[in-house]
Amino acid sequence: MANPDRSTELLWGAGSRRGLSLERIVRAAIELADAEGLAAVSMRKVAERLGFTTMSLYRHVPGKAELIDLMRDEVMGERPQAETGQRQGWRAEAEAWARAQLALYKRHPWLIESSGSRRVPGPNAVAGFERALEVVARTGLPPAEVVAVVTLVGGFVESAARQVVETAHVERRTGVSEQEWWGARDSLFEHLDRYPTLSRIYREGGYDAPLDPFEFGLQRVLDGIEALIRDGSRDETRCVVCGKTVDAAATGRPRDYCSRACQQRAYRMRKS
Amino acid sequence: MANPDRSTELLWGAGSRRGLSLERIVRAAIELADAEGLAAVSMRKVAERLGFTTMSLYRHVPGKAELIDLMRDEVMGERPQAETGQRQGWRAEAEAWARAQLALYKRHPWLIESSGSRRVPGPNAVAGFERALEVVARTGLPPAEVVAVVTLVGGFVESAARQVVETAHVERRTGVSEQEWWGARDSLFEHLDRYPTLSRIYREGGYDAPLDPFEFGLQRVLDGIEALIRDGSRDETRCVVCGKTVDAAATGRPRDYCSRACQQRAYRMRKS
DNA sequence: CCTCTCGTGTGTATGCTGTACACATCTGGT
C-alpha cells in the first residue's frame, strides 16, 4: 500500500521537486511495463535499465507502490487527441471520452492490472475525471447523479477494457496458450449437457459472431443514461441536488428538495 | 452435484483429518483470504494453518496459481439463496442475480483482487453464467445479444463491487473512514481550482450524499437493456441470430438474417 | 584553509515469496 501522503506530495508537487531523475525512473518503469507487463516491473529491472543500482532508486522514490502511482498518472496525461471542437451533444462526447479511455487502456494494459488496490489520484487522473464531469454536467442532471453517471461510465470502460485487453493478450500468446484454450473448450464440451441454456445458445450460433463487448455495452449504458435524463426532465419529482425521488406534497407548492439537508446545501451554494 | 467419495471423506472427518487433501487446502486458503486478504495467502501460511510443511501442499496442488483458481470456483459454488420460485420477469430476476453476485464479492473481497490475470472458468463459475443466460434468454433477444447482455451485467457487477468493496476494505484496514481519508488529502483540495466543473459540483453538494454506485448503475444498465428489447421487438430490422442491423431489402419479402452465414446457422439449428 | 552537513550512489543484509530436488515414510498389491 502506497503511503498516501508521500504519493500525494510526489504527484502534486511543484515542478522543482520533480527532478530529472525521478522522471527518468518513471519513464523507464513505464517502458518496462508496456513491454513486459506489470509483473516484470521490479526495482532491480528498472535500475538496470537506467544503469544504476537498485538502491539508488530509493533516493528519488519512497517505494514501489508510489512509483506505480506515478506511472499511472504519467500515462493518464497522454492527451487523448486534438480535443475536437466540442459542442456535439453530451452523448457523442461521452462516447468519444469512453473511446479515448479505452485506447489508453489498450496502450498500457498494465493500468488495468495495477488498478486493484487503493490509488491516490494524480493531477492527470483528476483532469480526465474533470473532462468527463464537464460532458455529463451539460445534461442538466443533478450534481450527485452527474458524479454517479461518470462513475458508471468510467467503471464500464475499465470493465470492458479488462475483457478486450485480456482476449487480445491471450490471442497474442501462441501455441501453448491456444492449446490450453482448446483444452478448456473440450472439457467444457464434455459437460455441456449440464448447462442447457448455454449449450442451446452455443448451438444457435451465439458465439460464432460475438458482439464487441465495448461497443455493445457502451450503447446500452448510454441508452440507460438517456432514459434517466428523459424521465428526470419530464416529471419534476426529483431532488435537484441529489436526484432522489421527492415525495410530492399533497397540497400547496410542490417541493424542490428531498430533504432539509439538500435544501440547505442549495442555499449555501446559491449564496457563495 | 456432490461427489459421494468426497462427501463421505468430509463427513467422516475425524479419520481423514489426519491427512491433507485438496479440499482442506482450498478451504484453509479461502479462510485465510477471507480473514487477511489475498496478499496474505502464501503457501507457507496455508501450510502452517493446516499444521503441515510448505512443500506438502505441492503433493495435492500443482502451484499457487492453480490453488487460486480452485479457491475462486469453490466460493462461486455457494448458492446465492433458496433460489426463489422464478417467473418474476427478466428484470427482477436479473436484479436478483446481480445482487447475489455482489453479495458474493462482499463475502470474499479477494475474488476481485484475483480476477486480474487469466483465469480458467470452473464448473461453478459456468453454472453462475448459465443461470444468468437463462434469465436473459427469456427476453427473446437474439443469442449473440443474450451473451453480450450477460457479459455487460456481469462486468458491471464486478466493477461496482470493486468500488464498494474497496472503500469498505480501506476503512477496515486503516481504521480511517472514507471521509477522513479524503479530508487528510488536503493538498489535493488546494489544487481544486484547476478543475472548475469538479469544484462546482463539489460546492453544489454532489458529494455530500453520494448515490450508491451499484444501485444507481444497475438501474441505468437495466434501463439500457430494456430499451434494446423494446427497439428490437418494435421493428424487425435486426438479425434474429446475431442481432446486427440487417439492411432492409428494397422490394419483396423482408430479410430475417444479416448474412448468409447467419441464415445457414439458423437452418442447422432448426434441423438438429 | 579546514570542517561539517547534506544530497546522492553503492553494497550488504534481512525477511519474505514460490518452488525444485533429494530424501523419508507409509501403504497396498503381487
Add this chain to the structure above:
DNA sequence: ACCAGATGTGTACAGCATACACACGAGAGG
C-alpha cells in the same frame, strides 16, 4: 517378502522490496 507409488519433509535457491551503514563530492560557515 518385496517393490512401486503415494505422501510428507528438509534443504536450497532465485527473486522480490527494502532497511541500514558506508562512500563520495559539493557547498556553507568558521
